[in-house]
Amino acid sequence: MGSLDIQKPHPITTTTIPDPEKFFSAGDDEDDVSPIEEVRLTVPNTDDPTLPVWTFRMWFLGILSCCLLSFLNQFFSYRTEPLVITQITVQVASLPVGHFLAAVLPTAKFRIPGFGPKTFSFNPGPFNMKEHVLISIFANAGSAFGNGSAYAVGIITIIKAFYIRNISFLAGWILIITTQVLGYGWAGLLRKYVVEPAHMWWPGTLVQVSLFRALHEREEKRMSRAKFFVIALACSFSWYLIPGYLFPTLSTISWVCWAFSNSVTAQQLGSGMRGLGFGAMTLDWTVVASFLFSPLICPFFAIVNVLMGFVLIIYIFIPIAYWGLDLYNAQRFPIFSSHLFRANGQKYNITAIVNDKFEIDLLKYDEQGRIHLSMFFALTYGFGFATIASTLTHVGLFYGREIYERFRASYKDKEDIHTRLMRKYPDIPSWWFYTMLGVTLAVGLVLCTVLKDEVQMPWWGLIFACAMAFTFTLPISIITATTNQTPGLNIITEYVMGIILPGKPIANVCFKTYGYMSMAQAVSFLSDFKLGHYMKIPPRSMFLVQFIGTVIAGTINLVVAWWLLTSIENICQEDLLKAGSPWTCPGDRVFFDASVIWGLVGPRRIFGSLGNYSTMNWFFLGGALGPVIVWLFHRAFPNQSWIPLINLPVLLGATGAMPPATPLNYTSWIIVGTIFNFFIFRYRKMWWQRYNYILSAALDAGVAFMAVLLYFSVGLEDKGLTWWGSAGEHCDLATCPTAKGIAVDNCPVN
Numbered sequence: 001m002g003s004l005d006i007q008k009p010h011p012i013t014t015t016t017i018p019d020p021e022k023f024f025s026a027g028d029d030e031d032d033v034s035p036i037e038e039v040r041l042t043v044p045n046t047d048d049p050t051l052p053v054w055t056f057r058m059w060f061l062g063i064l065s066c067c068l069l070s071f072l073n074q075f076f077s078y079r080t081e082p083l084v085i086t087q088i089t090v091q092v093a094s095l096p097v098g099h100f101l102a103a104v105l106p107t108a109k110f111r112i113p114g115f116g117p118k119t120f121s122f123n124p125g126p127f128n129m130k131e132h133v134l135i136s137i138f139a140n141a142g143s144a145f146g147n148g149s150a151y152a153v154g155i156i157t158i159i160k161a162f163y164i165r166n167i168s169f170l171a172g173w174i175l176i177i178t179t180q181v182l183g184y185g186w187a188g189l190l191r192k193y194v195v196e197p198a199h200m201w202w203p204g205t206l207v208q209v210s211l212f213r214a215l216h217e218r219e220e221k222r223m224s225r226a227k228f229f230v231i232a233l234a235c236s237f238s239w240y241l242i243p244g245y246l247f248p249t250l251s252t253i254s255w256v257c258w259a260f261s262n263s264v265t266a267q268q269l270g271s272g273m274r275g276l277g278f279g280a281m282t283l284d285w286t287v288v289a290s291f292l293f294s295p296l297i298c299p300f301f302a303i304v305n306v307l308m309g310f311v312l313i314i315y316i317f318i319p320i321a322y323w324g325l326d327l328y329n330a331q332r333f334p335i336f337s338s339h340l341f342r343a344n345g346q347k348y349n350i351t352a353i354v355n356d357k358f359e360i361d362l363l364k365y366d367e368q369g370r371i372h373l374s375m376f377f378a379l380t381y382g383f384g385f386a387t388i389a390s391t392l393t394h395v396g397l398f399y400g401r402e403i404y405e406r407f408r409a410s411y412k413d414k415e416d417i418h419t420r421l422m423r424k425y426p427d428i429p430s431w432w433f434y435t436m437l438g439v440t441l442a443v444g445l446v447l448c449t450v451l452k453d454e455v456q457m458p459w460w461g462l463i464f465a466c467a468m469a470f471t472f473t474l475p476i477s478i479i480t481a482t483t484n485q486t487p488g489l490n491i492i493t494e495y496v497m498g499i500i501l502p503g504k505p506i507a508n509v510c511f512k513t514y515g516y517m518s519m520a521q522a523v524s525f526l527s528d529f530k531l532g533h534y535m536k537i538p539p540r541s542m543f544l545v546q547f548i549g550t551v552i553a554g555t556i557n558l559v560v561a562w563w564l565l566t567s568i569e570n571i572c573q574e575d576l577l578k579a580g581s582p583w584t585c586p587g588d589r590v591f592f593d594a595s596v597i598w599g600l601v602g603p604r605r606i607f608g609s610l611g612n613y614s615t616m617n618w619f620f621l622g623g624a625l626g627p628v629i630v631w632l633f634h635r636a637f638p639n640q641s642w643i644p645l646i647n648l649p650v651l652l653g654a655t656g657a658m659p660p661a662t663p664l665n666y667t668s669w670i671i672v673g674t675i676f677n678f679f680i681f682r683y684r685k686m687w688w689q690r691y692n693y694i695l696s697a698a699l700d701a702g703v704a705f706m707a708v709l710l711y712f713s714v715g716l717e718d719k720g721l722t723w724w725g726s727a728g729e730h731c732d733l734a735t736c737p738t739a740k741g742i743a744v745d746n747c748p749v750n
Contacts, residue, residue, distance in 0.1 A: 034416050036201045039534075042209050047421045047536040051131075052124045054541065057101045058131040062138030065090045066549045069139045070556035072704045074149045075711075078157075078564055078571060079582040081251070081286035081665075083707075085700050086293055088211065090139040091132070092697035095215050096226035098127035098135070129216050133535045134545050136208070137528050141549025149557045151517045152176040154591040155455075155509050156558065160565045161572035161585065162592040163505070164351060165358060169562060171447065171454045176554040178444045179513045182466070183521025184550060185440060186473045187529065188433030188543075190522070193474065195529045198416035200481040202530040209534050211693060229694050236285065236702025243284040244703075245710050246721065248580055251284035252664060252729035264733045264748065268335045271734035272664025275336055276314055280664045280729075285699050286707075288668045291661035295673030296696035300681065303673040305647060309654020310666050313383060322375045323738075328612055330375035331739035337374040338590050338659035340597075345742040347575075348372075350596055358456065360503040360600050370612055371601060377593075380658060381607075382616040386623030387653035388491055394627035394649050395479055402482060418533060425538040432543065441466065444514070456507035457514075461497070465515035468493060473519045477526050486523060490516035494598040508599025509591070580720070580728050586660030623652060 034040050069085050076083045105123035112120050156172045159165050194200045215225065243250040256270025256279050272280030282288065288295065295303065321327045322335050332345045340348040348371055355361040373381075415423075441462070448459045480486045493515040497508045525546060532542040564583075570576040572585035597606050605611045626648045634643045655666070681688045720726065736747035743749050 034201075034418065035198050038203065038206055039198070039201050039418075042206045043418065043534045044213075045417045045421075047424070049424050049536075051128045053130045053134055053538060055124055055131055056105070056122045057098055057127060058134050058138075060101075061094050061097060062135045062545065062549070063552065065094060065135055065139035066141065066552050067556055070149065070553040071560055072708065074153065074557045074560040075564070075708065076286075076290075076704070077149055077153075077587060078568075078585045079286075079707075080584045080586060081284070081290040081582075082587060082660075083286045083290050083700065083703060084293060085704055086297075087136050087140040087208075088294075088297060088693060089697040089700045091136050091208070091211060091215065092225075092229060092694055093701055094135050094139075095127075095132065096229065098132060099226075102127040129212055130535060130537055132212060132216070133532065133537055134541060137532065137537075137542065138545045138549045140528070141546050141553055150176045150180055150554045151521075152179045152513050153557050153561050154588055155506065155513065156561055157565065157572070157585065157588045158509070158592040158595055159506065161588065162350070163354060163358070167454050168451070169558070171451045172562075173555065173558055174443060174447045174451070175455065175510070175513075176558055177551060178440050178447065179518055180521060180550045180554050181436060181440050181547070182444070182469070182514065183518040184525050184546065185433055185437035186470060186519065186522035187525035188428065188436070189430075190474055190477060190526065191428075191529055194477045194481050194526055195533055196415075196419050196422075198419065200478065200530075202481045202527055204480075205527055205531045205534060208531050212535065214689070214693075225690065225694050228691050229698050232695050232698035233702045233705075236699045237706045238702075240285070240703045240706040241710070243282075244286075244707055245714065247725040249725045249727070249729065251282055251287050252280065253282060254280045254664075254729045254731050256280070257729065257731035257734070261730075262733075262748075264736045264738055267731045267734040267736075268738070271336075271729060271731035272667075273662045273729055274334065274731060274734035275663070276318065277663030277667055280667065282664060282668045285703050287665060288672050289700065291657040291665050292669045294696040294700060295669045296676050296692055296699075298673055298677065300674065300677040302650075303670055303677060305650040306654045306666070307670050309651040310663075310670070312651065313379070313655050314663055314666075317379060318376055321379060326739075327375065328372070328378060329739070330378075332737050332742050333372060333374045334735045334737065335374065336376045336659075336662070337735065338377055338586075338593055339374070340593060341372040341374070343369050343372060345737050345739070345744050350592075350600070354505075354600065358504070358506065360602075365601070365605075370610075371597070371606060372612060377659065378613055378616065380655065381613070382619040383652050383655065384491065385616065385619040386626070387649055387656065389620045389623035390626050390652055391649040393624050394630075394647070397627055397631040398644065399479070399482065418536075421536055422533060422539070425536075426540060428539045428543050436547075454506075455510050456504045457510040458501075458507075461501070461507065461511050462514055465493070465511050465518075468515040469519040469522070472516075473522045476519065477523050480523055480527070481530070486520070490520075492516075494594065495603055498598040498603040502602030502604065503600065505595040505599035509595050580726050590660050623648070626652075 033045065034043065069090065072085050076085075102123060102125070107121060107123045109119040109121045112118055152172075152175050155175060156167055159167045252272050254267075254270050254272045254275075254277075257267045260266030260270070268275040269278045270280060271277065272282070292298075292306075318335065322330045329343075332343070333341045340350065342348055348368060353361050353364045353368065355364075444462050445459055447455060448457050448462050452458070476486060490512055493512045494508060497511040501507055501511075528546060529542060532539070565571060568583050571583045572588055574584045574589075577583060597603070602608075603611075607613050607616055630643065630646050630648065634640075637643060655661075658666070676688070676692060680692070714720065724730075732746065733748075737744060741749070
């Protein structure tokens, strides 16, 4: 959920599994197979412990990939279409580079002083799969579930760009590193419960295993994957020059606005960025893949679920609530906006209600009155509440017994083949993790005491957040490991801290980051541990790669953010930026609004007795009861196989990335995903199996490199083109209200 920052589940992808007979060397003995069928079909029961992993290639490509992904994802996070370069891109792109290095590096061996007879070589042999796995984990170490960058960077952004206050670089660095490493500590302590047991099988990791195996198969006579990747990357790189610089309007083609240039209602319907997106389209890959990741790696059944929820919410509930019922005086405000408003339709002046102590000024707040939300933003919170509640009841009813039985089995069953194979490698001593947790907590307490004025959070808040994280990490890890669903519980941290300590916005977001996001980071680390478990990566290699990658990624995230926040004038201030500027920070805008709602103003003045939206709390009850009704129907009609396919968390959370995502992001994502994962998958399966992931990675990489090139070549000196095709989507009236008598700048008065 964009507005609620609800954690999304692992991206679910499908691929055709290579012939198991090529890999399995085990017999029919039960000890030589996994008890989970999907694992038996995907993960080989063999290992070659002689394969080198501590290679120059691994360190060079791993650090390079980590630096590139951290830089690019943080760079793009401030843009209107914040493309996320995913781990799959690294998997695909690093393969030909690894083979190239294996072909050109010298093979001579060198004796290492102080290490006896041990020798070192820059090129110990062919580029192998274990090196490849470590490179991918290195690149993804600082990103929970592929979200692109360290979550805590958002705190620095809202302080500097939205609240127009200061925070020191040191405080920001400590905040980012401690929140990232804290999650790693939880993960280390829980490995033996949710990584080693065979019944904790982590479905999302099987996609990575399958892709690694497919990439390392022997190339056939057809066009190689490497050649296809280079051609597709060159095409993506070249094309993005047009929507990225020469003709930006191609990014958001909203022809309804062009046809009805003087109609507010028509533009509300037709705008792909500020309206409902009827008829809107795009020729820009960043619009397709920016918020929902690449549609090429999402299976068709998941696309259909998202489509159903999107249509239900955007094309049924929103129009009825806005034009039909005018709920909460919705027509006084834009139909689609993440901004906060006053009762007269004007934007709320947040900085005016913040006093010198960086707390709420109640007198100034009373002068402006209660905060109002757009109809879409209000319903987004409502459906977010319902999604949280429905996820818990859905998982409990449909997966509860399975989770319980598998967790019990993890204690009773013998070690499976994969755990036994991993016993060949030295394990990570527990004291490494205890030390890491102790040092991280100590540094965090220094931040909350010595630098308290910069983060607002009291020392007991850190202890409370850590207790919350530790309490939830194990059960949510078990749910993710068995169902591939990760409940989004961060709303609890925001709500609780907003009630306990209202009026302190930075304290609220810091508490959320230490509490919920360190837990989410732990689940992401555990997923990587399981991938290493399946691929037989030495545990200590995993530890160092994850830890070093996390520190590098967090540091680069902060450096890039600091550079952009201090060098781009009016960054994130959409009203002050020139028309067509990409530096609108849509994700950080929502993060800022959440800090206002839950921290500065507090939930009581928004969703409680002192606010306008207390009825939204009923969505919690509705969301909790929905799966119960579906489950009862399933029990009453067990022969109806379609009933358990009704997944209310997916349907209700379909628009979870909105805002900051827009209807155009969804419609284009659904169309492209349907083309590749239904039509091409069904009618050209061999092509899909061979090139689908390659194309996805090439499109991401080509766009990313061209965007960075454009910024350094013309963006730094503000050398832009000024003509009709560079002035956005031409839907200026979409942000206007429709209620009579409401006067807003640049909008007609009804």
